[in-house]
Amino acid sequence: MKHYSGLDVSVKETAVGIVDEAGRVCREMKVVSHPEDLIAILQDTRWNFERVGLEAGPLSQWLFEGLAKAGLPVICIETRHTKAFLNAQPNKTDRNDARGIAQMMRVNLYRPVHVKTLTSQKRRALLTARKLLQEKAISIENDIRGLLRNFGLKVGAVGALKFEERISELIGDIADIKEIVGPLLAARAKLRLEFSRLHGKVLDIARNDATCRRLMTVPGVGPIVAVAFKSTIDIPQRFKNSKTVGAVLGLTPRLHESGESKRIGGISCCGDAMMRTLLHEAAQVLLSITKKWSWLKAWAMSVAKRRGRAKAITALARRLAVIMHRMWSNNTPFCWTREELPSASHG
Template identity: 75%
Template sequence: MIERGLSKQPQASGKEAQHETFAGLDVSVKETSVCIVDETGKICREVKVVSHPDDLIAVLKDPTLRIERIGLEAGPLSQWLFEGLANAGLPAICIETRHTKAFLKAQPNKSDRNDARGIAQMMRVNLYRPVHVKTMTSQKRRALLTARKLLREKALAIENDLRGLLRNFGLKVGVVGAVKFEARICELVKGHFDLSEIVEPLLDARRKLRENFATLHRKLLTIVRNDEVCRRLMTIPGVGPVVALAYTATIDIPQRFRNSKAVGPILGLTPAMNQSGESRRIGCISLCGDGMMRTLLYEAAQVLLANVKKWSWLKAWAMNVAKRRGRQKAIVALSRRLAVIMHRMWVDGTEFRWTRKEITPAA
């Protein structure tokens, strides 16, 4: 463990150790700044340790300290560090990033040391917003979805670059699907030896990306096939295996929401309001929360409105919204309602109801 003192604050004595203390962690990739304050806000200890659970536990498990709360900002390492601290029996709390940033902005000088001090004071005065730390199963499912999306985007990027590259020589690919894309490229560069040498490595890279994408997609389908909740969510028109798996990985534990309608604001699908005195402005949706899940819900809403032929009360509701407010706003409203309905179905253990009969008020 690398530990370096950041200040010459005296160590807490045995008498002071009887009081409650609060810790703030400013996490970076290599090192984490730790600040511990007592209930009056006086700094008891400041150190810098390696960003690893074992090193943090060695500092925070000090028997001379009685730590009431440990705050760390949500970030790339927060889930891993939080799990390590929680398993060690430490009262770790993962706090919301935007709220923390607004609090720390009041400090004139920004540094790791000052950020750790600010987080410690937030924990002391109980001025923070906790963030749910997902279970390991949801984290692995999210990693699968992210890797699958990354491979797909890279393959599409190579295809678009190939189209642009050949267009410079008057070779137009035209409208062609993913299956026949490689054959079409080979047909166009036939007879152009120099172009063939340039295009072949790109096609080879695209082919490998597509193969790996198919491997991850089959793994995704296997998980969905063996998951009862995902299969139930897929009874909703427009919701496929990718949307269902992403929803379960994002929500993780449905009981953490007080009601189904609370899912919409968490996913950034409700309008943002700016009110001051007599002024009250309602803008576009807040766009906070999980961007991938929000995009998938938007795509599912588009499919339901445009491609699903079977009529349902949900599609009728969305069509009425489109007549009054326009198609774009109807898709956004339908995205939010899909999130609410999926949560209610998950909690109740029911399947989608195509008619208005026996619909719960929460939906």
């Protein structure tokens, strides 16, 4: 007899639910959220697992890797789809959620999620840490501006490199204010230093990676976007059609259709928020800053003329994702003119 299991993971404990092919509950328990503890339960000779469901979350990649190496048929499933299914239950408990996930696996009503390779996970962690340091440094700069404004000292427009010099110039010999702002400037300097170190690591990755160098031939795409795109997509072959990349990154419109009503809304904003933001930034650079002309810029400007700049940037961000995936899949550089494009459309 086949069995199916659902794992409802939390930081300390994981609720495990096991059902048979008829839907009868065979066992329910809680174990420590560690691969070895889960393996000890799931590798019991009484169970013949067809599928083991694991909801995507902070610990899912670590647990998935451990269970997969043990030979268990583990599948990481999409969170929003799982939540919609489990919301049908009148009572929400860890035990009920684990049982519900097990039933989802039994009736084949789930949406699998790709679990990234270890290299992509490390690169993503690097990008996340880099962004966090940058945001904290900017936050401290804004706080310093606000503090000084209370005393009529206006910092004005100044770049990151000359920020500390400008603050020192404003404060002058006001000792008590210098004592307050000094520690903030020291913390900002440390954050900027560590940010530069991590930024350099990202640049080294882009410089030494052939795929990233190829993606950087696209106007508007720099090393940060290239490394982020490669770590997000991970394996290009998992997308049969390049056009689906835009939808996976939440850059396609929502559709609500019911009876005679059909409404198209804004973009879905599902998927990777960091990658979506970076693609929007790349689109803005291509549309506003890049001077070299290309068929892609001409297309984006045509959309901006018809639909407005905001919609053109979103459309261009989606198209950048599609083009970058096609370039990666075909090992080809960016084509600047329409005459260079292959016969197949780039989306």
